Amino acid sequence: MPAIEVKGLIKHYGDVAAVDGVDLTVEAGEVFALLGPNGAGKTTTVEILEGHRAADRGEVSVLGFDPSTGGRAYRERIGIVLQEGSVERELSIREALAVYGAMYPSRLLVDEVITMVGLEEKADARVKTLSGGQQRRLELALGLIGDPDLIFLDEPTTGFDPSARRQAWGILESLTALGKTILLTTHYMEEARRLADRIAIIDHGRIVAEGTPATLGGRDGGAVIRFSLPAGSTPEDLPLAGAKVNGSTVEVEAASPTRALHDLTSWAVQKGIELDHLEVDRPSLEDVYLELTRED
Amino acid sequence: MKTEAPTRPTVGRLMWQQFRYQNKIFWRTPIAAFFTMVFPLMLLILFTAIFGNDVIEGLGVTTAQFFTPALAVFAAVSASYTSLAIGTAIARDNGILKRVRGTPIPPWLYITGRVASAVYLAFVAVVLMMAIGIVFYGVQLFPRTLPAALLTFLVGVGCFSALGLFVAAVSPNGEATPAITNATLLPVAFISDIFFPVQDPPRWMELAGDFFPLKPFAQSFRDAFDPTLAGSQFHWPQLAYLTLWGVVAAILAIRLFKWEPSAGSGSRRSRRRGKSGLETV
Numbered sequence A: 001m002p003a004i005e006v007k008g009l010i011k012h013y014g015d016v017a018a019v020d021g022v023d024l025t026v027e028a029g030e031v032f033a034l035l036g037p038n039g040a041g042k043t044t045t046v047e048i049l050e051g052h053r054a055a056d057r058g059e060v061s062v063l064g065f066d067p068s069t070g071g072r073a074y075r076e077r078i079g080i081v082l083q084e085g086s087v088e089r090e091l092s093i094r095e096a097l098a099v100y101g102a103m104y105p106s107r108l109l110v111d112e113v114i115t116m117v118g119l120e121e122k123a124d125a126r127v128k129t130l131s132g133g134q135q136r137r138l139e140l141a142l143g144l145i146g147d148p149d150l151i152f153l154d155e156p157t158t159g160f161d162p163s164a165r166r167q168a169w170g171i172l173e174s175l176t177a178l179g180k181t182i183l184l185t186t187h188y189m190e191e192a193r194r195l196a197d198r199i200a201i202i203d204h205g206r207i208v209a210e211g212t213p214a215t216l217g218g219r220d221g222g223a224v225i226r227f228s229l230p231a232g233s234t235p236e237d238l239p240l241a242g243a244k245v246n247g248s249t250v251e252v253e254a255a256s257p258t259r260a261l262h263d264l265t266s267w268a269v270q271k272g273i274e275l276d277h278l279e280v281d282r283p284s285l286e287d288v289y290l291e292l293t294r295e296d
Numbered sequence B: 001m002k003t004e005a006p007t008r009p010t011v012g013r014l015m016w017q018q019f020r021y022q023n024k025i026f027w028r029t030p031i032a033a034f035f036t037m038v039f040p041l042m043l044l045i046l047f048t049a050i051f052g053n054d055v056i057e058g059l060g061v062t063t064a065q066f067f068t069p070a071l072a073v074f075a076a077v078s079a080s081y082t083s084l085a086i087g088t089a090i091a092r093d094n095g096i097l098k099r100v101r102g103t104p105i106p107p108w109l110y111i112t113g114r115v116a117s118a119v120y121l122a123f124v125a126v127v128l129m130m131a132i133g134i135v136f137y138g139v140q141l142f143p144r145t146l147p148a149a150l151l152t153f154l155v156g157v158g159c160f161s162a163l164g165l166f167v168a169a170v171s172p173n174g175e176a177t178p179a180i181t182n183a184t185l186l187p188v189a190f191i192s193d194i195f196f197p198v199q200d201p202p203r204w205m206e207l208a209g210d211f212f213p214l215k216p217f218a219q220s221f222r223d224a225f226d227p228t229l230a231g232s233q234f235h236w237p238q239l240a241y242l243t244l245w246g247v248v249a250a251i252l253a254i255r256l257f258k259w260e261p262s263a264g265s266g267s268r269r270s271r272r273r274g275k276s277g278l279e280t281v
Helices: A042-050 A067-075 A093-101 A110-116 A132-144 A162-176 A189-195 A257-271 A285-292 B011-027 B030-051 B063-093 B096-101 B107-137 B143-170 B177-190 B203-211 B214-223 B236-256 B267-280
Strands: A004-013 A016-026 A031-035 A057-062 A078-081 A150-154 A181-186 A198-203 A206-211 A223-228 A244-246 A249-254 A279-281
Touching: A004 A042, A016 A031, A016 A042, A016 A198, A016 A206, A031 A042, A031 A189, A042 A057, A042 A067, A042 A150, A042 A181, A057 A067, A078 A132, A093 A110, A093 A132, A093 B011, A110 A132, A110 A162, A132 A150, A132 A162, A162 A181, A162 A189, A181 A189, A189 A285, A198 A285, A206 A285, A223 A257, A249 A257, B011 B030, B011 B063, B011 B107, B030 B063, B030 B107, B063 B096, B063 B107, B063 B143, B063 B177, B063 B214, B096 B107, B107 B143, B143 B177, B143 B214, B143 B236, B177 B214, B203 B214, B214 B236
Parallel strands: A031 A181, A031 A198, A078 A150, A150 A181
Antiparallel strands: A004 A016, A004 A057, A198 A206, A223 A249, A223 A279, A244 A249
16 A cells, blocks of 8 residues: 555645645655645645645545544654744753653654754753754654654755755655655755655646656656767768757757767767767756746 | 554643643743742732731721732733743744644643643742742631632633633734733733722723623632631632633634644744745745
């Protein structure tokens, strides 16, 4: 049974369709990223799965529960890391983890969780004295304390500076290594690529592409060959169909790159031409993402 | 990965946890602890210094005998109504209520834990006030009226806890809440014989005082410490009236309560919104 199964999910706010027919399947043990720009419907989707909001239409099954009616039994099995979570500022890290941990039937040991997120030195410090990054680690710890089968990570690094983001990824990677099912939302492509087994790109409340980081949006298909147009040659001289010239750079999308490269380099060697700036590239995840979420 | 034995925590255990931690949070919030525990004591010291601790003409009791129970009620209302409203609204602004809603603790149990803590802190404030009155100002206790005093305390604090939750439910955010509680509590305290006994008040003031729940609470509680009165001092009509206020407030609070911060409430949220907005440009 998949951990998460969503069919035809729809949620309107007034006349605006925040989620407009989303289908999702997340297998148990999988790290799944919902990638999309701000306002794409990520948070609404996740909040429906968490049981914070009711869907207007569609079928939602998470760990076999309907989140809107799953109540206590459902919440005992999930861990939520809030986009902007917060804990009582007057408590220490250890106290916060103890009081929230006590709500779950099966829970991890407080000290172990503190070690996992690297807050050992701050264990007895009040929450209000923590830095932003330390507070986010505490959020993570709170998401883990109930030993959940499924963890929701809603934009875990939004608002971080690049070095803090890299640090957070390190912690999240250790989290993904636990083998728990994780649903991650993010608007950072790099984050989805690094952490997720599978990615769905969401835009205007719809899933526009889905796949592994390597195959998403047909990235595993062709390649792009780029080089500088050799002096004295015109695009018509080239042994390649569909070459586009951009300034002095030639760009060719090749369905079978091996063949195309062979034709190109044989031609160049024969003519005694050096192809400057020759490179073969697959469309980056960024290219795919920008293409799919482009504002028309 | 070590886990403790997977048994669902009992209601009693969850309640105890919430109660303990809410108390901890209270004592670690100096401003709440000051206004609930210290400020009413300061009023008692001031009033007895200003008016002298002689028998008040027309009332037949000493200044301290009149003010100590009145200010004890004020402290109890501060612990329940004011602290509960402000604490709950701030917890909502900070996303704590939303976090709690995503955990297995039943919502009613979480709220009950908060209320239980408020009632306990009100009790501490009342005992502190009465103890200071007895030790330093010769305030008298009467064993025959103590059951009535205790019941009045519980009904009154229950009523004002419900009102505190109602204010938390309708208040837009944690910053507005202290203004709402002060603007409601202080004027009502003045017409409810808390800060001074109003003798021969205008008719409207008397009616207004009788309408709001503070005066019935203060009057019933104070009468339990009035040496000129005989009997057990159970004021059943007043207790029923307080219960009515409490039940109505509780029903409205339950219907109107929100667990999620309203858009733009709290300084942390707006700060971050600005930040992430920049990043997407």
